Amino acid sequence: xTNYIGKAVKRVEDKRFLxxxxxxxxxxxxxxxxxxxxxxxxxxxxxxxxLDTSRAxxxxxxxxxxxxxxxxxxxxxxxxxxxxxxxxxGDTMKEPPHPLLVADKARYxxxxxxxxxxxxxxxxxxxxxxxxxxWEELPAVANAKKATEAGAPLVHDxxxxxxxxxxxxxxxxxxxxxxxxxxHHVTTLEFTNxxxxxxxxxxxxxxxxxxxxxxxxxxxxxxxNPHLTRLLLCAFVLGIPEHRVRVVAPDVGGGFGSKIFHxxxxxxxxxxxxxxxxxxxxxxxRSEAFMTDAHGRDHISKAEMGFDKEGNVLALRVKTHAxxxxxxxxxxxxxxxWLHGTLMQGLYVTPKINVDVTGVFTNxxxxxxxxxxxxxxxxxxxxxxxxxxxxxxDMDPAELxxxxxxxxxxxxxxxxxxxxxxxxxxxGDYHAVLKRALEMVGYEKFRKEQAEARxxxxxxxxxxxxYIEACGIAPSAVVGALGxxxxxxxxxxxxxxxxxxxxxxxxxxxxxxxxETTFAQVVADRLGIPLDDVEIIxxxxxSVAFGMGTYGSRSLAVGGSAIVKSLDKIIEKGAKIAAxxxxxxxxxxxxxxxxxTVKGTDKSVGFGDVALTAYVPHDYPEGVEPGLxxxxxxxxxxxxxxxxxxxxxxxxxxDTGQTKLKRFIAVDDVGNVIxxxxxxxQIHGGLAQGIGQALFEGAMYDEDAQLINGSYMDYxxxxxxxxxxxxxxxxxxxxxxxxxxxxxxxxxxxIGSTPAVVNAVMDALKPFGIKKDLEMPLTPERVWRHMxx
Amino acid sequence: MPTKITMTVNGQSVTKEVDARTLLVQxxxxxxxxxxxxxxxxxxxxxxxxxxxxGNAVKSCTMLAVQADGSEVTTIEGLSQNGEMHxxxxxxxxxxxxxxxxxxxxxxxxxxxxxxRNPNPSEQEIREGLEGNFCRCTGYHNIVRSxxxxxxxxxxxxxxxxx
Numbered sequence: 001x002t003n004y005i006g007k008a009v010k011r012v013e014d015k016r017f018l019x020x021x022x023x024x025x026x027x028x029x030x031x032x033x034x035x036x037x038x039x040x041x042x043x044x045x046x047x048x049x050x051l052d053t054s055r056a057x058x059x060x061x062x063x064x065x066x067x068x069x070x071x072x073x074x075x076x077x078x079x080x081x082x083x084x085x086x087x088x089x090g091d092t093m094k095e096p097p098h099p100l101l102v103a104d105k106a107r108y109x110x111x112x113x114x115x116x117x118x119x120x121x122x123x124x125x126x127x128x129x130x131x132x133x134x135w136e137e138l139p140a141v142a143n144a145k146k147a148t149e150a151g152a153p154l155v156h157d158x159x160x161x162x163x164x165x166x167x168x169x170x171x172x173x174x175x176x177x178x179x180x181x182x183x184h185h186v187t188t189l190e191f192t193n194x195x196x197x198x199x200x201x202x203x204x205x206x207x208x209x210x211x212x213x214x215x216x217x218x219x220x221x222x223x224x225n226p227h228l229t230r231l232l233l234c235a236f237v238l239g240i241p242e243h244r245v246r247v248v249a250p251d252v253g254g255g256f257g258s259k260i261f262h263x264x265x266x267x268x269x270x271x272x273x274x275x276x277x278x279x280x281x282x283x284x285x286r287s288e289a290f291m292t293d294a295h296g297r298d299h300i301s302k303a304e305m306g307f308d309k310e311g312n313v314l315a316l317r318v319k320t321h322a323x324x325x326x327x328x329x330x331x332x333x334x335x336x337x338w339l340h341g342t343l344m345q346g347l348y349v350t351p352k353i354n355v356d357v358t359g360v361f362t363n364x365x366x367x368x369x370x371x372x373x374x375x376x377x378x379x380x381x382x383x384x385x386x387x388x389x390x391x392x393x394d395m396d397p398a399e400l401x402x403x404x405x406x407x408x409x410x411x412x413x414x415x416x417x418x419x420x421x422x423x424x425x426x427x428g429d430y431h432a433v434l435k436r437a438l439e440m441v442g443y444e445k446f447r448k449e450q451a452e453a454r455x456x457x458x459x460x461x462x463x464x465x466x467y468i469e470a471c472g473i474a475p476s477a478v479v480g481a482l483g484x485x486x487x488x489x490x491x492x493x494x495x496x497x498x499x500x501x502x503x504x505x506x507x508x509x510x511x512x513x514x515x516e517t518t519f520a521q522v523v524a525d526r527l528g529i530p531l532d533d534v535e536i537i538x539x540x541x542x543s544v545a546f547g548m549g550t551y552g553s554r555s556l557a558v559g560g561s562a563i564v565k566s567l568d569k570i571i572e573k574g575a576k577i578a579a580x581x582x583x584x585x586x587x588x589x590x591x592x593x594x595x596x597t598v599k600g601t602d603k604s605v606g607f608g609d610v611a612l613t614a615y616v617p618h619d620y621p622e623g624v625e626p627g628l629x630x631x632x633x634x635x636x637x638x639x640x641x642x643x644x645x646x647x648x649x650x651x652x653x654x655d656t657g658q659t660k661l662k663r664f665i666a667v668d669d670v671g672n673v674i675x676x677x678x679x680x681x682q683i684h685g686g687l688a689q690g691i692g693q694a695l696f697e698g699a700m701y702d703e704d705a706q707l708i709n710g711s712y713m714d715y716x717x718x719x720x721x722x723x724x725x726x727x728x729x730x731x732x733x734x735x736x737x738x739x740x741x742x743x744x745x746x747x748x749x750x751i752g753s754t755p756a757v758v759n760a761v762m763d764a765l766k767p768f769g770i771k772k773d774l775e776m777p778l779t780p781e782r783v784w785r786h787m788x789x
Numbered sequence: 790m791p792t793k794i795t796m797t798v799n800g801q802s803v804t805k806e807v808d809a810r811t812l813l814v815q816x817x818x819x820x821x822x823x824x825x826x827x828x829x830x831x832x833x834x835x836x837x838x839x840x841x842x843x844g845n846a847v848k849s850c851t852m853l854a855v856q857a858d859g860s861e862v863t864t865i866e867g868l869s870q871n872g873e874m875h876x877x878x879x880x881x882x883x884x885x886x887x888x889x890x891x892x893x894x895x896x897x898x899x900x901x902x903x904x905x906r907n908p909n910p911s912e913q914e915i916r917e918g919l920e921g922n923f924c925r926c927t928g929y930h931n932i933v934r935s936x937x938x939x940x941x942x943x944x945x946x947x948x949x950x951x952x
Contacts, residue, residue: 017890020825020865027824253891286830512889688928712834720929721916
């Protein structure tokens with residue numbers, strides 16, 4: 001009945017989703033509920049000369065209209081950011097206010113200016129159409145590099161040149177310049193890692209409910225971390241008492257980072273509900289989601305890698321302009337800095353590294369973490385450099401990587417690997433993943449096929465990417481020193497009920513990851529009880545003591561470890577009760593298969609018996625408290641470092657420029673695996689998103705900073721027939737510093753896959769000679785033009 | 790102006806008054822509280838709202854409720870028979886064809902229609918058949934496996950009878 005760990009246990013959450021009984025935020029209807037519609041700026045940058053709601057107020061069903069002026073007059077704060085990055089000279093980053101609704105000026109297309117609250121969604125929307133705003137359009141800027149140039153429109157008066165911060169990491173610039181100067185060959189790439197839109201299938205939604213009789217507030221929201229939302233809502237935005245605020249993130253239809261952040265609409269719904277004494281719901285349209293969900297990536301980089309004659313990397317120099325959007329979202333400053341610069345070592349022994357990042361405000365929606373968050377941008381840069389260098393130096397791209405890989409280390413016998421960019425890797429055998437990937441590809445055979453295909457005029461290409469990521473975010477003291485305004489531990493409570501059934505409360509949040517299954521496997525295994533006897537509870541701040549939520553592939557590494565700590569306490573206390581019942585000493589007992597046995601005898605007492613005794617303590621050990629219920633906080637000792645090797649094989653149509661992804665091979669090492677089925681699923685999904693960025697996706701802003709592809713008619717999401725079946729495998733190098741030995745699997749696929757695909761297309765185009773780099777997404781038009789150039 | 794409509798939804802007859810502009814998906818979700826059918830976009834691209842109308846897969850955001858007057862509608866809530874999961878529901882569970890679950894009802898209803906029209910689809914036919922449905926979680930890999938599982942399961946008894 002035990003041994004669940006490592007098994008492909010079918011998901012316990014599936015039944016409700018498969019029968020239409022999932023409960024997402026927009027499914028919730030409360031008595032007396034009102035509906036909100038937000039009036040948004042159609043311009044990227046515009047002054048509000050006048051806003052007239054008089055006609056709208058008289059419309060059927062309208063209860064109230066609030067404007068940015070009402071918000072300003074109420075004296076509440078704006079949306080804060082959770083991370084501080086300082087300028088190189090030590091000055092604090094620029095942190096302009098981010099009001100829930102703007103009163104004077106809109107700074108991006110989609111900035112909210114008023115909210116209409118009505119008896120129905122339709123009435124709210126109809127009334128919104130009748131609000132007259134006298135806009136004075138201002139020049140706008142969407143491009144991060146252009147925004148820093150002289151004469152560029154200013155997004156915030158308090159941020160000269162639109163610069164939020166400048167920042168660097170690694171070896172001193174002079175040392176890196178010197179090493180670069182000694183290089184036999186320098187590969188240089190300049191490119192944009194384009195802006196992508198997360199597009200969780202469930203759009204954001206929030207319900208604010210204020211109960212006058214009790215003074216209690218409830219927020220139902222599409223959040224990856226309800227407790228953090230509660231903290232920001234109470235302590236920073238509305239100044240309402242945290243102990244009277246309940247935040248519920250029920251079933252959430254995907255996040256991919258975009259639902260980590262505390263958004264204005266969440267606070268706004270609570271604020272409106274408090275005034276109107278009725279629940280108020282807002283649900284985003286997809287068009288609104290395109291405009292207002294935090295986007296990802298959007299870096300403009302120049303990257304240079306210097307090599308000696310044999311192909312050993314000598315130095316890496318990176319300059320990045322990172323677009324932060326119009327305001328600072330929750331983790332925005334951290335993504336292009338501490339989640340990006342710190343990954344510049346990659347899997348290579350590069351001795352000298354300097355990375356320099358300028359964070360820039362523009363007239364675009366906020367940019368923040370999107371699956372991978374900073375690490376895909378770092379990986380893209382390194383891995384494009386590697387394949388390009390191999391091409392330029394006429395070396396094999398796999399060989400070039402093997403030559404430069406960090407040697408294997410387990411983090412136990414051999415110490416962790418200290419990088420030039422602040423991190424210490426935990427454990428890894430980087431050769432092994434690439435070796436396995438090459439076997440799966442049939443590399444030598446493929447190169448022969450490719451040569452034959454080229455003779456026939458077919459454009460077949462292979463591309464590599466070997467990546468590492470820093471996950472399991474994160475040791476609180478470390479991130480605190482780096483500017484985080486929160487700790488990043490996790491909470492796990494295990495409550496054994498009197499009948500021996502177990503309720504587990506976790507601060508992690510599942511929005512597709514299957515925690516209700518994976519976490520239950522860990523608990524059932526450790527306690528030796530059936531899986532069905534375990535219930536995982538998450539997403540409700542009234543049930544779960546505290547939590548930091550799910551992002552950065554942290555749930556199992558950090559949240560799972562917190563649960564394990566509580567399980568250890570349960571077993572330790574259980575042993576005292578068992579010893580009393582067995583009239584034996586605690587030291588003589590062993591716990592296995594759900595029972596405590598006196599070593600070397602058949603005398604034992606079961607878990608259920610002990611649980612019941614803990615709650616009915618008639619005959620009970622002296623000095624032991626009744627009950628069997630423990631809560632633990634787990635603060636990790638280090639990040640975890642999953643890594644892997646991804647290989648793409650593509651064929652490019654010579655006549656149309658269309659890229660067909662023929663095969664995709666991924667070998668990932670995510671440490672120990674609790675549920676291989678779920679881990680495989682996480683890899684698949686990540687791959688699709690990474691491939692999506694390479695071939696299909698990209699937010700497009702025109703010169704007026706208008707988002708011109710903000711719908712599914714215009715923004716290309718990967719469809720089923722755009723993708724092949726994936727060929728995946730893994731190696732297992734346990735994480736040495738957490739009790740489950742797990743590293744995290746949520747982002748791996750998305751981090752490794754993008755450069756592999758682009759490298760494959762560049763390889764396919766090799767017969768056309770080495771030309772300037774191709775910008776993502778690799779649309780048929782771009783590829784075709786490249787072939788003609 | 791409200792209009793009176795009658796339709797059969799998951800085997801039960803319902804008669805309601807609706808605004809002429811009410812979309813079928815709003816009628817299902819807001820009036821009948823059948824919230825298993827989801828709304829994922831506003832341009833009829835994502836397929837999360839797919840249901841069966843008279844046996845055919847329809848994006849219920851693309852149809853007015855009044856247009857369904859007199860029709861037979863099946864939503865995800867009506868797919869299980871006598872407490873037993875439909876082979877597609879079972880397939881999605883067995884092959885881990887869902888993660889967040891939001892696209893799943895629409896994906897399954899599209900697949901019901903797909904297997905009705907083509908009981909033995911190839912992988913490519915499945916992928917093409919799902920062109921109208923987005924999934925952001927699974928990369929479609931396991932959705933394809935789930936539909937293959939269901940096709941096999943549906944065809945098995947037929948084969949047994951034939952032999």
